Amino acid sequence: MKKIANFTTQKWKIMSESIKGKYEIRTNPNVSVDCVVFGFDGTELKVLLVQRVLRDNLDIEDDTLVLPGDLIIDDEDLDEAASRILRRLTGIKNIFLEQVGAFGSPDRLSKERDREWLEAVRVRPEARVITIGYFALINIQNYKIRPAGFAKHLEWRDYHTVEELGFDHNEILNCAILKLRDKLYREPIGFKLLPAKFSLHQLYTLYNEIMDAEIDRRNFRRRMLKTGFIKETDEYQEGVPHKPARLYTFVQKEFENVSKNNFKFY
Amino acid sequence: MKKIANFTTQKWKIMSESIKGKYEIRTNPNVSVDCVVFGFDGTELKVLLVQRVLRDNLDIEDDTLVLPGDLIIDDEDLDEAASRILRRLTGIKNIFLEQVGAFGSPDRLSKERDREWLEAVRVRPEARVITIGYFALINIQNYKIRPAGFAKHLEWRDYHTVEELGFDHNEILNCAILKLRDKLYREPIGFKLLPAKFSLHQLYTLYNEIMDAEIDRRNFRRRMLKTGFIKETDEYQEGVPHKPARLYTFVQKEFENVSKNNFKFY
DNA sequence: TTTCAAAGTGTATTTTTTACACTAAGTTTG
Protein backbone atom coordinates (compact mmCIF):
# COMPACT_ATOMS: atom_id res chain seq x y z
CA MET A 1 0.00 0.00 0.00
CA LYS A 2 2.63 2.45 1.00
CA LYS A 3 4.56 1.77 -2.13
CA ILE A 4 1.60 2.39 -4.36
CA ALA A 5 1.00 5.69 -2.67
CA ASN A 6 4.48 6.80 -3.44
CA PHE A 7 4.16 5.96 -7.07
CA THR A 8 0.84 7.47 -7.73
CA THR A 9 -0.26 10.23 -5.49
CA GLN A 10 0.60 13.64 -4.29
CA LYS A 11 4.09 13.04 -3.02
CA TRP A 12 5.38 11.98 -6.40
CA LYS A 13 3.58 14.72 -8.20
CA ILE A 14 4.98 17.39 -5.96
CA MET A 15 8.44 15.93 -6.24
CA SER A 16 8.31 15.81 -9.98
CA GLU A 17 7.56 19.51 -10.14
CA SER A 18 10.20 20.57 -7.65
CA ILE A 19 13.78 21.28 -8.61
CA LYS A 20 14.90 18.05 -7.05
CA GLY A 21 12.20 16.35 -8.97
CA LYS A 22 13.43 17.76 -12.21
CA TYR A 23 16.71 15.98 -11.65
CA GLU A 24 15.04 12.85 -10.43
CA ILE A 25 12.66 12.55 -13.32
CA ARG A 26 15.46 11.65 -15.65
CA THR A 27 16.90 9.40 -12.98
CA ASN A 28 15.81 5.80 -12.82
CA PRO A 29 14.77 5.16 -9.22
CA ASN A 30 15.47 1.42 -9.36
CA VAL A 31 18.94 1.08 -10.81
CA SER A 32 22.25 2.43 -9.63
CA VAL A 33 25.90 1.80 -10.33
CA ASP A 34 28.77 1.65 -7.85
CA CYS A 35 32.42 1.84 -8.74
CA VAL A 36 35.35 0.12 -7.11
CA VAL A 37 38.42 2.05 -8.15
CA PHE A 38 41.70 0.40 -7.23
CA GLY A 39 45.01 2.18 -6.95
CA PHE A 40 48.50 1.22 -5.83
CA ASP A 41 50.90 3.45 -3.94
CA GLY A 42 53.95 1.27 -4.38
CA THR A 43 53.25 -0.83 -1.33
CA GLU A 44 49.55 -1.11 -0.62
CA LEU A 45 46.51 -1.75 -2.71
CA LYS A 46 44.10 1.16 -2.32
CA VAL A 47 40.40 1.68 -2.88
CA LEU A 48 38.77 5.00 -3.56
CA LEU A 49 36.01 5.70 -1.05
CA VAL A 50 33.54 8.53 -0.65
CA GLN A 51 32.34 10.08 2.53
CA ARG A 52 28.79 10.90 1.64
CA VAL A 53 26.96 14.08 2.36
CA LEU A 54 23.53 15.28 1.43
CA ARG A 55 22.80 17.12 -1.73
CA ASP A 56 21.56 20.67 -1.10
CA ASN A 57 23.96 20.91 1.82
CA LEU A 58 21.51 19.63 4.35
CA ASP A 59 23.92 18.26 6.85
CA ILE A 60 23.17 15.03 8.64
CA GLU A 61 25.82 13.54 10.88
CA ASP A 62 27.15 10.78 8.72
CA ASP A 63 30.72 9.69 8.30
CA THR A 64 29.87 6.44 6.59
CA LEU A 65 32.18 5.57 3.75
CA VAL A 66 30.74 4.22 0.52
CA LEU A 67 31.85 3.40 -2.97
CA PRO A 68 31.30 6.17 -5.49
CA GLY A 69 27.92 5.45 -7.04
CA ASP A 70 24.48 6.81 -7.80
CA LEU A 71 21.25 6.17 -9.67
CA ILE A 72 21.46 5.88 -13.43
CA ILE A 73 19.77 8.26 -15.83
CA ASP A 74 16.97 6.77 -17.83
CA ASP A 75 18.46 7.01 -21.28
CA GLU A 76 22.09 6.29 -20.60
CA ASP A 77 23.98 3.07 -20.94
CA LEU A 78 25.18 1.38 -17.77
CA ASP A 79 28.82 1.86 -18.71
CA GLU A 80 28.21 5.52 -19.43
CA ALA A 81 26.42 5.88 -16.13
CA ALA A 82 29.40 4.46 -14.31
CA SER A 83 31.76 6.87 -16.06
CA ARG A 84 29.52 9.84 -15.50
CA ILE A 85 28.97 9.13 -11.84
CA LEU A 86 32.61 8.52 -11.16
CA ARG A 87 33.49 11.73 -12.95
CA ARG A 88 30.86 13.71 -11.08
CA LEU A 89 31.85 12.51 -7.67
CA THR A 90 35.60 12.31 -8.03
CA GLY A 91 36.69 14.14 -11.17
CA ILE A 92 38.17 10.95 -12.64
CA LYS A 93 37.48 10.66 -16.35
CA ASN A 94 38.45 8.61 -19.39
CA ILE A 95 38.93 5.52 -17.36
CA PHE A 96 38.30 1.93 -18.31
CA LEU A 97 35.52 0.51 -16.14
CA GLU A 98 34.50 -3.10 -16.28
CA GLN A 99 31.33 -4.64 -14.95
CA VAL A 100 31.59 -6.86 -11.89
CA GLY A 101 27.95 -7.87 -11.67
CA ALA A 102 24.53 -6.96 -10.35
CA PHE A 103 23.75 -6.76 -6.67
CA GLY A 104 20.12 -6.90 -5.79
CA SER A 105 19.44 -8.19 -2.33
CA PRO A 106 16.08 -6.72 -1.31
CA ASP A 107 17.53 -5.49 1.99
CA ARG A 108 20.71 -3.99 0.62
CA LEU A 109 19.56 -0.49 1.55
CA SER A 110 18.04 -1.33 4.89
CA LYS A 111 20.69 -0.33 7.42
CA GLU A 112 19.38 2.55 9.48
CA ARG A 113 22.19 4.92 8.56
CA ASP A 114 21.65 4.20 4.91
CA ARG A 115 17.92 4.72 5.15
CA GLU A 116 18.38 8.13 6.77
CA TRP A 117 20.64 9.19 3.99
CA LEU A 118 18.27 7.94 1.32
CA GLU A 119 15.32 9.69 2.96
CA ALA A 120 17.20 12.93 2.87
CA VAL A 121 18.56 12.65 -0.63
CA ARG A 122 16.33 10.54 -2.82
CA VAL A 123 12.96 11.40 -4.26
CA ARG A 124 11.88 7.81 -3.76
CA PRO A 125 13.93 6.70 -0.79
CA GLU A 126 11.88 3.57 -0.31
CA ALA A 127 12.37 2.33 -3.87
CA ARG A 128 13.91 -1.02 -4.50
CA VAL A 129 17.32 -0.38 -5.96
CA ILE A 130 19.53 -2.91 -7.60
CA THR A 131 23.03 -1.80 -8.34
CA ILE A 132 25.56 -2.73 -10.97
CA GLY A 133 29.11 -2.94 -9.68
CA TYR A 134 32.02 -1.72 -11.77
CA PHE A 135 35.69 -1.84 -11.18
CA ALA A 136 38.66 0.04 -12.52
CA LEU A 137 42.40 0.22 -12.07
CA ILE A 138 44.20 3.51 -12.17
CA ASN A 139 47.60 4.90 -11.54
CA ILE A 140 47.03 7.06 -8.50
CA GLN A 141 49.53 9.69 -9.60
CA ASN A 142 47.86 10.32 -12.95
CA TYR A 143 44.57 11.41 -11.50
CA LYS A 144 43.77 14.30 -9.27
CA ILE A 145 40.69 13.40 -7.34
CA ARG A 146 38.43 16.14 -6.05
CA PRO A 147 35.19 15.57 -4.20
CA ALA A 148 32.01 16.86 -5.84
CA GLY A 149 28.31 16.06 -5.86
CA PHE A 150 27.36 14.36 -2.63
CA ALA A 151 30.96 13.32 -2.04
CA LYS A 152 32.01 15.37 0.97
CA HIS A 153 35.41 13.84 1.11
CA LEU A 154 37.38 11.32 -0.92
CA GLU A 155 39.84 8.89 0.44
CA TRP A 156 42.33 6.39 -0.91
CA ARG A 157 41.92 3.69 1.68
CA ASP A 158 44.26 0.73 2.13
CA TYR A 159 42.31 -2.24 0.90
CA HIS A 160 43.20 -4.22 4.00
CA THR A 161 41.95 -1.60 6.42
CA VAL A 162 38.52 -1.07 4.88
CA GLU A 163 35.90 -1.44 7.57
CA GLU A 164 32.14 -1.42 7.34
CA LEU A 165 30.93 0.52 4.35
CA GLY A 166 27.42 1.78 3.68
CA PHE A 167 24.79 -0.30 1.88
CA ASP A 168 26.13 -3.61 0.57
CA HIS A 169 29.37 -2.05 -0.56
CA ASN A 170 31.58 -4.48 1.31
CA GLU A 171 30.07 -7.24 -0.75
CA ILE A 172 30.65 -5.35 -3.97
CA LEU A 173 34.21 -4.61 -2.98
CA ASN A 174 34.75 -8.25 -2.20
CA CYS A 175 33.49 -9.37 -5.59
CA ALA A 176 35.66 -6.75 -7.23
CA ILE A 177 38.83 -7.97 -5.54
CA LEU A 178 38.08 -11.53 -6.60
CA LYS A 179 37.61 -10.33 -10.14
CA LEU A 180 40.82 -8.34 -9.93
CA ARG A 181 42.79 -11.39 -8.78
CA ASP A 182 41.27 -13.47 -11.48
CA LYS A 183 42.11 -10.98 -14.18
CA LEU A 184 45.58 -10.31 -12.86
CA TYR A 185 46.28 -14.00 -13.16
CA ARG A 186 45.19 -14.12 -16.76
CA GLU A 187 45.66 -10.73 -18.35
CA PRO A 188 48.39 -8.15 -18.25
CA ILE A 189 46.54 -5.51 -16.32
CA GLY A 190 48.89 -4.88 -13.42
CA PHE A 191 50.49 -2.12 -15.46
CA LYS A 192 47.40 -0.02 -15.16
CA LEU A 193 48.15 0.50 -11.51
CA LEU A 194 51.70 1.65 -12.19
CA PRO A 195 53.36 4.64 -13.84
CA ALA A 196 54.08 4.26 -17.57
CA LYS A 197 57.66 3.41 -16.68
CA PHE A 198 58.13 1.05 -13.80
CA SER A 199 60.71 -1.27 -12.32
CA LEU A 200 60.21 -4.99 -12.20
CA HIS A 201 60.37 -4.74 -8.45
CA GLN A 202 57.31 -2.46 -8.43
CA LEU A 203 55.43 -4.94 -10.55
CA TYR A 204 56.57 -7.77 -8.34
CA THR A 205 55.43 -6.01 -5.19
CA LEU A 206 52.08 -5.31 -6.79
CA TYR A 207 51.52 -8.94 -7.70
CA ASN A 208 52.47 -10.12 -4.26
CA GLU A 209 50.21 -7.59 -2.63
CA ILE A 210 47.16 -8.26 -4.75
CA MET A 211 47.53 -12.02 -5.00
CA ASP A 212 48.36 -12.21 -1.33
CA ALA A 213 51.13 -14.66 -2.18
CA GLU A 214 54.90 -14.83 -2.12
CA ILE A 215 56.05 -15.34 -5.64
CA ASP A 216 59.63 -16.37 -6.33
CA ARG A 217 61.43 -13.22 -7.38
CA ARG A 218 63.70 -14.72 -10.02
CA ASN A 219 61.00 -16.81 -11.61
CA PHE A 220 58.63 -13.86 -11.66
CA ARG A 221 61.14 -11.71 -13.45
CA ARG A 222 61.87 -14.37 -16.02
CA ARG A 223 58.23 -15.06 -16.75
CA MET A 224 57.32 -11.42 -17.07
CA LEU A 225 60.09 -10.75 -19.54
CA LYS A 226 59.28 -13.90 -21.49
CA THR A 227 55.74 -12.68 -22.22
CA GLY A 228 57.18 -10.06 -24.55
CA PHE A 229 54.66 -7.51 -23.33
CA ILE A 230 57.17 -5.49 -21.40
CA LYS A 231 60.14 -3.85 -22.96
CA GLU A 232 63.14 -2.36 -21.26
CA THR A 233 63.83 1.35 -21.57
CA ASP A 234 67.15 3.14 -21.20
CA GLU A 235 66.00 4.77 -18.03
CA TYR A 236 66.75 3.91 -14.46
CA GLN A 237 65.27 4.81 -11.14
CA GLU A 238 66.62 8.01 -9.63
CA GLY A 239 67.01 9.09 -6.06
CA VAL A 240 66.68 5.66 -4.53
CA PRO A 241 69.08 4.73 -1.73
CA HIS A 242 70.29 1.58 -3.46
CA LYS A 243 71.23 0.30 -6.88
CA PRO A 244 68.75 1.95 -9.26
CA ALA A 245 66.57 -0.45 -11.18
CA ARG A 246 66.03 -0.36 -14.90
CA LEU A 247 62.60 0.87 -15.93
CA TYR A 248 60.29 -1.00 -18.27
CA THR A 249 57.12 -0.21 -20.18
CA PHE A 250 54.14 -2.27 -21.17
CA VAL A 251 53.74 -2.76 -24.90
CA GLN A 252 50.05 -3.05 -25.65
CA LYS A 253 50.66 -3.99 -29.28
CA GLU A 254 52.40 -7.21 -28.37
CA PHE A 255 49.50 -8.22 -26.24
CA GLU A 256 46.96 -7.57 -28.97
CA ASN A 257 48.74 -10.09 -31.17
CA VAL A 258 48.53 -12.95 -28.72
CA SER A 259 45.64 -15.37 -28.70
CA LYS A 260 43.97 -14.34 -25.52
CA ASN A 261 42.29 -17.63 -24.98
CA ASN A 262 44.41 -19.79 -22.76
CA PHE A 263 46.87 -17.15 -21.95
CA LYS A 264 48.28 -17.25 -18.45
CA PHE A 265 50.07 -14.19 -17.37
CA TYR A 266 52.19 -15.58 -14.60
CA MET B 1 6.83 14.51 -20.71
CA LYS B 2 5.28 11.31 -21.82
CA LYS B 3 7.21 9.39 -19.23
CA ILE B 4 6.05 11.57 -16.39
CA ALA B 5 2.50 11.08 -17.43
CA ASN B 6 2.92 7.37 -17.24
CA PHE B 7 4.27 7.52 -13.77
CA THR B 8 1.85 9.88 -12.26
CA THR B 9 -1.49 10.16 -13.86
CA GLN B 10 -4.57 8.29 -14.76
CA LYS B 11 -3.07 5.52 -16.79
CA TRP B 12 -1.01 4.27 -13.92
CA LYS B 13 -3.80 4.62 -11.44
CA ILE B 14 -6.18 2.65 -13.56
CA MET B 15 -3.65 -0.01 -14.14
CA SER B 16 -2.89 -0.36 -10.49
CA GLU B 17 -6.49 -1.07 -9.72
CA SER B 18 -7.01 -3.53 -12.54
CA ILE B 19 -6.23 -7.20 -12.24
CA LYS B 20 -3.21 -6.82 -14.45
CA GLY B 21 -2.21 -3.92 -12.28
CA LYS B 22 -2.41 -6.01 -9.19
CA TYR B 23 0.27 -8.23 -10.61
CA GLU B 24 2.26 -5.33 -11.91
CA ILE B 25 2.26 -3.42 -8.67
CA ARG B 26 4.51 -5.94 -7.07
CA THR B 27 6.56 -6.07 -10.21
CA ASN B 28 9.49 -3.75 -10.64
CA PRO B 29 9.10 -2.08 -14.04
CA ASN B 30 12.80 -1.41 -14.50
CA VAL B 31 14.52 -4.67 -13.76
CA SER B 32 14.16 -8.07 -15.36
CA VAL B 33 16.09 -11.31 -15.45
CA ASP B 34 16.73 -13.58 -18.41
CA CYS B 35 17.92 -17.15 -18.19
CA VAL B 36 20.20 -19.01 -20.54
CA VAL B 37 19.60 -22.69 -19.87
CA PHE B 38 22.06 -25.01 -21.57
CA GLY B 39 21.47 -28.68 -22.24
CA PHE B 40 23.32 -31.41 -24.09
CA ASP B 41 21.72 -34.18 -26.11
CA GLY B 42 24.84 -36.27 -26.51
CA THR B 43 26.01 -34.47 -29.61
CA GLU B 44 24.90 -30.87 -29.65
CA LEU B 45 24.84 -28.08 -27.13
CA LYS B 46 21.27 -26.88 -26.73
CA VAL B 47 19.66 -23.70 -25.41
CA LEU B 48 16.17 -23.46 -24.04
CA LEU B 49 14.16 -20.84 -25.90
CA VAL B 50 10.64 -19.52 -25.47
CA GLN B 51 8.21 -18.54 -28.14
CA ARG B 52 6.44 -15.68 -26.50
CA VAL B 53 2.74 -15.03 -26.46
CA LEU B 54 0.68 -12.39 -24.77
CA ARG B 55 -0.69 -12.81 -21.31
CA ASP B 56 -4.47 -12.92 -21.23
CA ASN B 57 -4.40 -14.82 -24.52
CA LEU B 58 -4.51 -11.73 -26.66
CA ASP B 59 -2.89 -13.14 -29.72
CA ILE B 60 -0.52 -11.03 -31.74
CA GLU B 61 1.33 -12.67 -34.61
CA ASP B 62 4.75 -13.17 -33.10
CA ASP B 63 6.99 -16.15 -33.50
CA THR B 64 10.04 -14.43 -32.11
CA LEU B 65 12.14 -16.63 -29.86
CA VAL B 66 13.48 -15.25 -26.63
CA LEU B 67 15.24 -16.41 -23.52
CA PRO B 68 12.95 -17.22 -20.63
CA GLY B 69 12.80 -14.05 -18.57
CA ASP B 70 10.52 -11.46 -17.00
CA LEU B 71 10.38 -8.50 -14.66
CA ILE B 72 11.41 -9.07 -11.07
CA ILE B 73 9.11 -8.67 -8.13
CA ASP B 74 9.92 -5.79 -5.85
CA ASP B 75 10.84 -7.68 -2.72
CA GLU B 76 12.59 -10.71 -4.14
CA ASP B 77 16.25 -11.36 -4.57
CA LEU B 78 17.61 -11.46 -8.10
CA ASP B 79 18.54 -15.11 -7.80
CA GLU B 80 15.09 -15.95 -6.52
CA ALA B 81 13.55 -13.99 -9.35
CA ALA B 82 15.51 -16.01 -11.87
CA SER B 83 14.39 -19.28 -10.28
CA ARG B 84 10.80 -18.20 -10.06
CA ILE B 85 10.59 -16.95 -13.61
CA LEU B 86 12.24 -20.02 -15.03
CA ARG B 87 9.88 -22.21 -13.03
CA ARG B 88 6.84 -20.25 -14.12
CA LEU B 89 7.66 -20.28 -17.79
CA THR B 90 9.15 -23.73 -18.16
CA GLY B 91 8.40 -25.79 -15.06
CA ILE B 92 12.10 -26.22 -14.32
CA LYS B 93 12.82 -25.95 -10.60
CA ASN B 94 15.59 -26.51 -8.09
CA ILE B 95 18.23 -25.59 -10.55
CA PHE B 96 21.51 -23.86 -9.98
CA LEU B 97 21.53 -20.49 -11.72
CA GLU B 98 24.54 -18.27 -11.86
CA GLN B 99 24.69 -14.63 -12.75
CA VAL B 100 26.28 -13.66 -16.04
CA GLY B 101 25.97 -9.90 -15.74
CA ALA B 102 23.75 -6.91 -16.26
CA PHE B 103 22.64 -5.77 -19.69
CA GLY B 104 21.41 -2.24 -19.87
CA SER B 105 21.73 -0.72 -23.30
CA PRO B 106 19.05 2.01 -23.49
CA ASP B 107 17.81 0.64 -26.81
CA ARG B 108 17.74 -3.02 -25.87
CA LEU B 109 13.93 -3.07 -26.13
CA SER B 110 13.60 -0.94 -29.21
CA LYS B 111 13.10 -3.42 -32.07
CA GLU B 112 9.62 -2.99 -33.44
CA ARG B 113 8.52 -6.53 -32.79
CA ASP B 114 9.66 -6.27 -29.20
CA ARG B 115 7.90 -2.97 -28.67
CA GLU B 116 4.63 -4.40 -29.92
CA TRP B 117 4.90 -7.23 -27.49
CA LEU B 118 5.75 -4.93 -24.62
CA GLU B 119 2.85 -2.63 -25.45
CA ALA B 120 0.48 -5.56 -25.30
CA VAL B 121 1.84 -7.16 -22.17
CA ARG B 122 3.45 -4.64 -19.87
CA VAL B 123 1.78 -2.02 -17.75
CA ARG B 124 4.64 0.32 -18.48
CA PRO B 125 5.83 -0.78 -21.91
CA GLU B 126 7.92 2.32 -22.37
CA ALA B 127 9.90 1.85 -19.16
CA ARG B 128 13.65 1.55 -19.27
CA VAL B 129 14.45 -2.02 -18.37
CA ILE B 130 17.82 -3.37 -17.51
CA THR B 131 18.10 -7.10 -17.30
CA ILE B 132 20.28 -9.45 -15.32
CA GLY B 133 21.43 -12.49 -17.27
CA TYR B 134 21.65 -15.88 -15.60
CA PHE B 135 22.85 -19.16 -16.88
CA ALA B 136 22.34 -22.76 -15.90
CA LEU B 137 23.32 -26.23 -17.00
CA ILE B 138 20.88 -29.10 -16.83
CA ASN B 139 20.60 -32.65 -17.92
CA ILE B 140 17.89 -32.51 -20.52
CA GLN B 141 16.47 -35.89 -19.60
CA ASN B 142 15.95 -35.01 -15.95
CA TYR B 143 13.57 -32.15 -16.58
CA LYS B 144 10.25 -32.15 -18.25
CA ILE B 145 9.71 -28.72 -19.66
CA ARG B 146 6.19 -27.45 -20.15
CA PRO B 147 5.31 -24.00 -21.42
CA ALA B 148 3.35 -21.74 -19.07
CA GLY B 149 2.86 -18.04 -18.46
CA PHE B 150 3.53 -16.13 -21.66
CA ALA B 151 5.57 -19.03 -23.02
CA LYS B 152 3.49 -20.34 -25.87
CA HIS B 153 6.00 -22.90 -26.85
CA LEU B 154 9.37 -24.09 -25.56
CA GLU B 155 12.20 -25.33 -27.65
CA TRP B 156 15.58 -26.91 -27.12
CA ARG B 157 17.48 -25.24 -29.90
CA ASP B 158 20.92 -26.27 -31.12
CA TYR B 159 23.24 -23.58 -29.94
CA HIS B 160 24.82 -23.27 -33.35
CA THR B 161 21.53 -22.75 -35.16
CA VAL B 162 20.18 -19.97 -32.97
CA GLU B 163 19.18 -17.06 -35.16
CA GLU B 164 17.94 -13.61 -34.23
CA LEU B 165 16.28 -13.58 -30.83
CA GLY B 166 14.07 -10.89 -29.38
CA PHE B 167 15.42 -7.95 -27.40
CA ASP B 168 19.18 -8.18 -26.79
CA HIS B 169 19.03 -11.86 -26.09
CA ASN B 170 21.67 -12.82 -28.61
CA GLU B 171 24.09 -10.68 -26.68
CA ILE B 172 23.13 -12.31 -23.41
CA LEU B 173 23.46 -15.75 -24.94
CA ASN B 174 26.85 -14.84 -26.24
CA CYS B 175 28.08 -13.72 -22.85
CA ALA B 176 26.67 -16.87 -21.34
CA ILE B 177 28.55 -19.15 -23.71
CA LEU B 178 31.78 -17.32 -22.97
CA LYS B 179 31.15 -17.77 -19.29
CA LEU B 180 30.34 -21.43 -19.84
CA ARG B 181 33.62 -22.02 -21.68
CA ASP B 182 35.52 -20.21 -19.02
CA LYS B 183 33.96 -22.23 -16.24
CA LEU B 184 34.26 -25.51 -18.08
CA TYR B 185 37.95 -24.88 -18.34
CA ARG B 186 38.35 -24.29 -14.66
CA GLU B 187 35.63 -26.13 -12.79
CA PRO B 188 34.15 -29.59 -13.07
CA ILE B 189 30.74 -28.57 -14.30
CA GLY B 190 30.45 -30.58 -17.48
CA PHE B 191 28.78 -33.33 -15.47
CA LYS B 192 25.74 -31.18 -14.94
CA LEU B 193 24.88 -31.59 -18.58
CA LEU B 194 25.13 -35.37 -18.44
CA PRO B 195 23.19 -38.19 -16.77
CA ALA B 196 24.44 -39.21 -13.32
CA LYS B 197 26.29 -42.11 -14.95
CA PHE B 198 28.13 -41.32 -18.11
CA SER B 199 30.89 -42.68 -20.29
CA LEU B 200 34.16 -40.85 -20.75
CA HIS B 201 33.32 -40.58 -24.40
CA GLN B 202 30.18 -38.61 -23.61
CA LEU B 203 32.19 -36.25 -21.47
CA TYR B 204 34.81 -35.99 -24.17
CA THR B 205 32.25 -35.17 -26.83
CA LEU B 206 30.75 -32.53 -24.59
CA TYR B 207 34.08 -30.83 -24.02
CA ASN B 208 34.88 -30.84 -27.69
CA GLU B 209 31.50 -29.44 -28.57
CA ILE B 210 31.46 -26.66 -26.02
CA MET B 211 35.10 -25.69 -26.30
CA ASP B 212 34.93 -25.91 -30.06
CA ALA B 213 38.28 -27.69 -30.00
CA GLU B 214 39.69 -31.10 -30.75
CA ILE B 215 41.16 -32.41 -27.59
CA ASP B 216 43.45 -35.45 -27.68
CA ARG B 217 41.32 -38.40 -26.61
CA ARG B 218 43.92 -40.25 -24.59
CA ASN B 219 45.24 -37.21 -22.82
CA PHE B 220 41.72 -36.08 -22.01
CA ARG B 221 40.88 -39.43 -20.47
CA ARG B 222 44.04 -39.45 -18.39
CA ARG B 223 43.56 -35.94 -17.11
CA MET B 224 39.94 -36.46 -16.20
CA LEU B 225 40.70 -39.57 -14.21
CA LYS B 226 43.68 -37.94 -12.52
CA THR B 227 41.49 -35.23 -11.02
CA GLY B 228 39.95 -37.81 -8.71
CA PHE B 229 36.52 -36.24 -9.16
CA ILE B 230 35.19 -39.02 -11.27
CA LYS B 231 34.94 -42.58 -10.10
CA GLU B 232 34.28 -45.66 -12.13
CA THR B 233 31.14 -47.70 -11.51
CA ASP B 234 30.55 -51.39 -12.27
CA GLU B 235 28.11 -50.53 -14.99
CA TYR B 236 28.55 -50.44 -18.71
CA GLN B 237 26.66 -48.99 -21.61
CA GLU B 238 23.91 -51.20 -22.95
CA GLY B 239 22.44 -51.53 -26.42
CA VAL B 240 25.21 -49.75 -28.22
CA PRO B 241 26.43 -51.24 -31.51
CA HIS B 242 30.04 -51.44 -30.39
CA LYS B 243 32.10 -52.31 -27.35
CA PRO B 244 30.17 -50.92 -24.39
CA ALA B 245 31.97 -48.27 -22.39
CA ARG B 246 32.34 -48.25 -18.65
CA LEU B 247 30.20 -45.67 -16.88
CA TYR B 248 31.55 -43.15 -14.39
CA THR B 249 30.06 -40.77 -11.85
CA PHE B 250 31.12 -37.38 -10.60
CA VAL B 251 32.08 -37.33 -6.94
CA GLN B 252 31.23 -33.92 -5.55
CA LYS B 253 32.93 -34.62 -2.24
CA GLU B 254 36.34 -34.93 -3.80
CA PHE B 255 35.93 -31.61 -5.50
CA GLU B 256 34.94 -29.85 -2.29
CA ASN B 257 38.26 -30.85 -0.75
CA VAL B 258 40.43 -29.31 -3.40
CA SER B 259 41.72 -25.78 -3.22
CA LYS B 260 39.68 -24.17 -5.92
CA ASN B 261 42.12 -21.38 -6.52
CA ASN B 262 44.40 -22.26 -9.32
CA PHE B 263 42.63 -25.37 -10.27
CA LYS B 264 42.57 -26.20 -13.93
CA PHE B 265 40.15 -28.82 -14.92
CA TYR B 266 41.62 -29.91 -18.16
C1' DT C 1 85.22 2.85 4.13
C1' DT C 2 81.72 0.37 5.70
C1' DT C 3 77.00 -0.76 5.76
C1' DC C 4 72.66 -1.12 3.85
C1' DA C 5 69.04 -2.21 0.46
C1' DA C 6 67.54 -3.63 -3.47
C1' DA C 7 69.14 -5.11 -8.45
C1' DG C 8 70.41 -8.53 -11.17
C1' DT C 9 71.65 -13.17 -12.74
C1' DG C 10 71.64 -19.24 -14.07
C1' DT C 11 71.08 -23.99 -13.37
C1' DA C 12 69.43 -28.42 -12.15
C1' DT C 13 65.20 -30.98 -10.90
C1' DT C 14 60.55 -31.99 -11.13
C1' DT C 15 56.17 -31.69 -13.11
C1' DT C 16 53.13 -31.05 -16.80
C1' DT C 17 51.89 -31.18 -21.46
C1' DT C 18 51.98 -33.01 -25.81
C1' DA C 19 52.08 -36.18 -29.69
C1' DC C 20 51.10 -40.41 -31.29
C1' DA C 21 49.01 -46.03 -32.97
C1' DC C 22 47.59 -50.29 -32.00
C1' DT C 23 44.50 -54.07 -29.85
C1' DA C 24 39.85 -55.34 -27.74
C1' DA C 25 35.02 -56.11 -27.72
C1' DG C 26 30.57 -56.08 -29.18
C1' DT C 27 27.10 -55.29 -33.24
C1' DT C 28 25.77 -55.37 -37.89
C1' DT C 29 26.03 -56.92 -42.50
C1' DG C 30 26.60 -60.02 -46.33
Add this chain to the structure above:
DNA sequence: CAAACTTAGTGTAAAAAATACACTTTGAAA
Protein backbone atom coordinates in the same frame (compact mmCIF):
# COMPACT_ATOMS: atom_id res chain seq x y z
C1' DC D 1 29.58 -67.48 -39.46
C1' DA D 2 33.07 -64.55 -41.14
C1' DA D 3 34.16 -60.04 -42.24
C1' DA D 4 33.47 -55.27 -41.48
C1' DC D 5 32.39 -51.58 -38.59
C1' DT D 6 32.44 -48.70 -34.47
C1' DT D 7 33.94 -47.17 -30.35
C1' DA D 8 36.69 -48.65 -25.92
C1' DG D 9 40.73 -48.83 -23.95
C1' DT D 10 45.78 -48.49 -23.22
C1' DG D 11 51.57 -46.39 -22.59
C1' DT D 12 55.66 -44.06 -23.67
C1' DA D 13 58.99 -40.79 -25.08
C1' DA D 14 60.02 -35.98 -25.94
C1' DA D 15 59.28 -31.19 -25.09
C1' DA D 16 57.89 -27.50 -22.35
C1' DA D 17 56.92 -25.32 -18.10
C1' DA D 18 57.34 -24.72 -13.26
C1' DT D 19 60.01 -24.76 -9.30
C1' DA D 20 63.69 -24.26 -5.91
C1' DC D 21 67.55 -22.00 -4.77
C1' DA D 22 72.36 -18.16 -3.45
C1' DC D 23 75.63 -15.15 -4.66
C1' DT D 24 77.56 -10.71 -6.81
C1' DT D 25 76.64 -5.79 -8.08
C1' DT D 26 75.69 -1.03 -7.44
C1' DG D 27 74.69 3.22 -5.56
C1' DA D 28 73.36 5.98 -1.38
C1' DA D 29 73.76 6.81 3.38
C1' DA D 30 75.99 6.48 7.65
